Amino acid sequence: MLRLLSFTxxxxxxxxxxxLVGEEKLPPPPIVLAxxxxxxxxxxxxxxxxxxxxxxxxxxTLAMSLGAAIGYLMGRVRxxxxxxxxxxxxxLNLPALVVIVLAYxxxxxxxxxxxxxxxxxxxxxxxxxxREGTRALDAALDEMATVFAIPPWRAFRHVILPQLAPYxxxxxxxxxSLVWKIVLVAELLGxxxxxxxxxxxxxxxFDIPRLLAYSLSxxxxxxxxxxxxxxxxxxxxSRWRPRAA
Numbered sequence: 001m002l003r004l005l006s007f008t009x010x011x012x013x014x015x016x017x018x019x020l021v022g023e024e025k026l027p028p029p030p031i032v033l034a035x036x037x038x039x040x041x042x043x044x045x046x047x048x049x050x051x052x053x054x055x056x057x058x059x060x061t062l063a064m065s066l067g068a069a070i071g072y073l074m075g076r077v078r079x080x081x082x083x084x085x086x087x088x089x090x091x092l093n094l095p096a097l098v099v100i101v102l103a104y105x106x107x108x109x110x111x112x113x114x115x116x117x118x119x120x121x122x123x124x125x126x127x128x129x130x131r132e133g134t135r136a137l138d139a140a141l142d143e144m145a146t147v148f149a150i151p152p153w154r155a156f157r158h159v160i161l162p163q164l165a166p167y168x169x170x171x172x173x174x175x176x177s178l179v180w181k182i183v184l185v186a187e188l189l190g191x192x193x194x195x196x197x198x199x200x201x202x203x204x205x206f207d208i209p210r211l212l213a214y215s216l217s218x219x220x221x222x223x224x225x226x227x228x229x230x231x232x233x234x235x236x237x238s239r240w241r242p243r244a245a
Contacts (some may be wrong), residue, residue, distance in 0.1 A: 035210055064122070064172065075135045100117040101189070113190070121178065125174055130171060136163075187200075199215060
């Protein structure tokens, strides 16, 4: 009910603002809804959403896999941490736009360049989060695993991974929120399809209803994924933690 109330307030605010500034600058909800229906009927909306989500999935999987492995290594090995920390600071402070532009210049306007640029922008957040989780591992549990001669893989699965799970969940949530935004920029600058590309075309034509239609459709998909997948995943991984009263 609270979500429904929040959505109602959003629509009312949007409609009021449209009446205030005029539909030429801010189209009211019915006009945007009609545009969404038109784009969906032609198949363009679903096609572009699918392309964008595929890029998000590939870039996120690549960045999360590498980031978790590097973060765990840096958290466990002091030499790796000292060697990797300057690179990590550089990537954390390097603007996403610079990475995307350089990737397109060096590798061309290709799908590989776009996915790589998006993954690089997500990578340092995953590394930092997992590294801090690795540093917070309970040394007593490591000693217990050694005393009971638990094989390394089983120790990682049953001792280390449960402790890292909340940090992995946090990296997943923050990483997705970042990848959603960066993939649109990458599509806007150098891809011939996707939600970001359609937003760029709408901007060039000053087609505000189309711009809002694609933006809100993408936001709705992101919200659905957050509600259906990410939040339950985070809650499941953190279920062992005591809840606040």
